[in-house]
Amino acid sequence: MDSKVMSSPGEIARVYKELSLYPSLSRADVGPVITSQYGGKYSNIYTEWSQRDLERNENVKFCRQYIVFHDDKSVVYSGASGNCTEIKGEVLSKDSPSGDMKAVVRESSVKGEDKQFLEVWSKNIKMKSINLSALKKHGKVYDDASCYYLTLFGCLVWSHSETHLLYVAEKKRPKAESFFQKSRIYRPAGAGGEQFVFHEDWGEALGDKSCPVLCILDIEGDFVSVLDGLPDDISPGQAFWAPGDTGVVFIGWWHEPFRLGLKYCPNRRSALFYMDLTGGKCEQLSSGKTSVCSPRLSPDQCRIAYLECSVYGPHMQCSKLCMYDWYTKKTSVVVDVIKRPGKDGFTGIYSSQLSPQCWSADSQRIIFACPQRSRKDLLMVDINTGSINSLTAKSDIGSWCLLNIERDLMVVSCSSPNCPPSLWVGFLPGIDSQENVDWVTLEDSEKLQDVDWQILTFTPPSEDDNSQYSNLEFDALLIKPKEVKDEVKLPLIVTPHGGPHSVIVAEWLLSSAVLCRMGFAVLLVNYRGSIGYGEDSIYSLLGNVGTQDVKDVQFAVESVLKSGSIDEQKVAVSGGSHGGFLACHLIGQYPGFYKACVARNPVINMASMIGSTDIPDWCMVEAGFVFNTDCLPDAAEWEKMLNISPIKYVSQVKTPVLLTIGEDDKRVPNKQGIEYYKALKARQIPVRLLWYPGNNHSLSKVDAESDGFMNMVLWMIQHFSD
Numbered sequence: 055m056d057s058k059v060m061s062s063p064g065e066i067a068r069v070y071k072e073l074s075l076y077p078s079l080s081r082a083d084v085g086p087v088i089t090s091q092y093g094g095k096y097s098n099i100y101t102e103w104s105q106r107d108l109e110r111n112e113n114v115k116f117c118r119q120y121i122v123f124h125d126d127k128s129v130v131y132s133g134a135s136g137n138c139t140e141i142k143g144e145v146l147s148k149d150s151p152s153g154d155m156k157a158v159v160r161e162s163s164v165k166g167e168d169k170q171f172l173e174v175w176s177k178n179i180k181m182k183s184i185n186l187s188a189l190k191k192h193g194k195v196y197d198d199a200s201c202y203y204l205t206l207f208g209c210l211v212w213s214h215s216e217t218h219l220l221y222v223a224e225k226k227r228p229k230a231e232s233f234f235q236k237s238r239i240y241r242p243a244g245a246g247g248e249q250f251v252f253h254e255d256w257g258e259a260l261g262d263k264s265c266p267v268l269c270i271l272d273i274e275g276d277f278v279s280v281l282d283g284l285p286d287d288i289s290p291g292q293a294f295w296a297p298g299d300t301g302v303v304f305i306g307w308w309h310e311p312f313r314l315g316l317k318y319c320p321n322r323r324s325a326l327f328y329m330d331l332t333g334g335k336c337e338q339l340s341s342g343k344t345s346v347c348s349p350r351l352s353p354d355q356c357r358i359a360y361l362e363c364s365v366y367g368p369h370m371q372c373s374k375l376c377m378y379d380w381y382t383k384k385t386s387v388v389v390d391v392i393k394r395p396g397k398d399g400f401t402g403i404y405s406s407q408l409s410p411q412c413w414s415a416d417s418q419r420i421i422f423a424c425p426q427r428s429r430k431d432l433l434m435v436d437i438n439t440g441s442i443n444s445l446t447a448k449s450d451i452g453s454w455c456l457l458n459i460e461r462d463l464m465v466v467s468c469s470s471p472n473c474p475p476s477l478w479v480g481f482l483p484g485i486d487s488q489e490n491v492d493w494v495t496l497e498d499s500e501k502l503q504d505v506d507w508q509i510l511t512f513t514p515p516s517e518d519d520n521s522q523y524s525n526l527e528f529d530a531l532l533i534k535p536k537e538v539k540d541e542v543k544l545p546l547i548v549t550p551h552g553g554p555h556s557v558i559v560a561e562w563l564l565s566s567a568v569l570c571r572m573g574f575a576v577l578l579v580n581y582r583g584s585i586g587y588g589e590d591s592i593y594s595l596l597g598n599v600g601t602q603d604v605k606d607v608q609f610a611v612e613s614v615l616k617s618g619s620i621d622e623q624k625v626a627v628s629g630g631s632h633g634g635f636l637a638c639h640l641i642g643q644y645p646g647f648y649k650a651c652v653a654r655n656p657v658i659n660m661a662s663m664i665g666s667t668d669i670p671d672w673c674m675v676e677a678g679f680v681f682n683t684d685c686l687p688d689a690a691e692w693e694k695m696l697n698i699s700p701i702k703y704v705s706q707v708k709t710p711v712l713l714t715i716g717e718d719d720k721r722v723p724n725k726q727g728i729e730y731y732k733a734l735k736a737r738q739i740p741v742r743l744l745w746y747p748g749n750n751h752s753l754s755k756v757d758a759e760s761d762g763f764m765n766m767v768l769w770m771i772q773h774f775s776d
């Protein structure tokens with residue numbers, strides 16, 4: 055018996071609006087320990103959230119604070135201290151280590167002109183407000199540090215002495231003038247001509263970032279200095295103060311001969327550097343032959359932990375956890391790459407950022423959140439033994455995120471496909487303790503009682519086994535309405551993730567929750583090549599995109615159909631980027647199997663993409679070739695890229711296609727969608743293209759995300775009845 059799915063646009067919009075209210079956590083800071091006159095101890099927890107505001111068409115940022123009474127080992131009492139406050143105009147903010155001051159980089163318009171100010175607050179007074187724009191020492195301050203897992207270059211860091219602030223800004227660019235400007239005519243010949251010179255940027259979502267510089271504000275002297283003495287061919291970021299404030303440590307990315315897209319690409323050649331402020335010397339602390347990120351100084355200021363992976367190759371890889379000893383200057387590998395999960399089940403490290411603080415108070419352990427197959431768990435590493443323990447593997451919650459840890463007090467966000475994010479705190483047990491963490495809820499979320507989820511594991515059929523990387527499994531998340539009568543068959547929406555080296559973990563996903571509430575089942579496929587399953591799984595896909603990944607998704611779908619709970623006549627496929635590549639492959643390679651297809655910024659033709667994407671290396675590597683900056687694809691390479699692309703199968707497509715395209719996409723150029731649109735129209739296949747101005751590859755702005763979702767479900771409902 056067919057199940058009835060919600061089909062009225064008004065009703066669907068109401069459900070979307072209701073479930074989109076749940077905010078997500080982007081940051082948490084733990085304040086200093088305050089001891090009351092009776093000996094009681096407490097700390098303030100500052101949290102930042104973001105929430106879709108459909109009326110204002112923006113993601114609203116707000117903060118909420120909590121007070122946690124504890125005895126340094128366990129929480130005695132906790133509660134919110136006040137309501138939420140919307141945050142407007144704050145680019146970056148950071149409390150000083152003592153908690154006595156707060157620095158804010160604020161954007162404000164003065165007489166219609168956007169300016170940036172660096173403010174220093176103490177107690178109830180704004181002590182300083184420095185007009186950074188007026189100083190003309192640098193360009194805009196880099197804003198990519200407010201949400202740690204999205205940080206690439208940005209930072210705002212107090213010196214240990216609390217007398218200086220370190221941040222990253224765009225290098226000052228001299229004002230370029232026309233040759234015919236009066237002031238120019240009398241200038242010596244040959245000067246200038248910069249008015250229209252091309253300035254490289256760092257690609258998708260980083261179009262306003264080209265030449266970062268390290269800046270230091272001397273708070274007492276109200277003086278900003280831009281650090282020089284760095285190598286000319288590197289771009290600095292992720293900086294912090296060295297032990298004793300003797301200098302600054304930072305990550306430098308090589309940007310010659312040209313910049314490649316950096317977002318979601320932690321495989322760019324980079325190194326750890328130290329700029330000694332006393333001697334003015336810049337020292338490279340790591341080899342420069344790898345890619346490094348996320349350096350974190352231990353509380354005892356003796357070691358720097360950081361993540362490392364290889365340059366080029368797959369864009370997300372299994373990382374090493376490395377350690378630089380500040381005093382011996384020796385580097386060691388604490389956790390190595392895992393090719394195949396061992397008996398302990400640990401599959402390797404797949405985080406591209408460690409949380410702002412990640413060390414235990416004793417400087418002996420590091421805690422981080424990491425995808426482990428289709429879950430995301432909190433893992434603890436003993437830096438002396440390299441042993442790894444999960445703090446959350448036994449939990450029935452699917453995904454954990456470490457927002458921060460300070461003096462062993464952890465602040466985490468956790469969620470599942472049927473439970474929006476909640477905020478918990480808990481103390482890290484002692485290094486020899488066998489106890490579990492005693493979590494305390496600061497903000498709870500109600501589980502959706504009508505939504506169920508499970509992780510399915512698949513072993514590809516022998517004919518699809520990868521001879522070089524054999525016996526690999528993969529997973530899929532099946533999310534569906536609860537309590538469906540046996541005889542009722544559900545419509546199914548299949549969604550392979552993009553990347554391809556990423557993973558869908560069992561966390562709160564707004565679209566899946568709404569689809570289930572509407573009566574759909576949702577299958578999210580973590581095909582071979584996903585991260586979180588060992589390095590071999592990632593490498594097994596290189597050169598096999600368009601076949602191995604396509605077959606894995608189809609195998610998972612057909613396996614689920616055998617369960618009998620799905621209506622085979624109502625299966626649709628949707629995906630973004632490489633996920634869109636897979637969606638378009640599936641309707642080309644399995645003509646008529648899928649009743650509707652929705653593709654967000656899909657990769658359609660790798661041969662035509664390579665010349666205009668910010669990640670040309672991705673096209674070469676996923677096609678199975680080696681990338682070099684001085685190489686151009688030869689005919690054979692171009693031919694393979696064409697042959698493994700969905701455009702190759704367009705003449706077999708029967709499924710109606712909805713394309714959602716971001717005008718400003720630097721990752722998968724918008725012409726990819728137009729190429730497929732024209733090819734389908736020429737073959738009289740129903741196709742509709744939605745074009746979102748002011749949106750990029752993620753189509754994550756409130757307007758594009760909500761409009762794209764509504765159009766997706768209505769497209770599917772319309773064509774399920776074809």
Ligand SMILES: CC(=O)N[C@@H](C)C(=O)N[C@@H](C)C(=O)N[C@@H](C)C(=O)O
Pocket residue numbers: 317318319369370551552553554555556630631632633657669672721751752
């Ligand atoms: C894992 C990852 O994101 N890889 C990057 C190189 C990347 O941007 N890949 C795109 C082709 C892609 O598929 N992106 C996914 C993550 C998306 O949904 O945008």
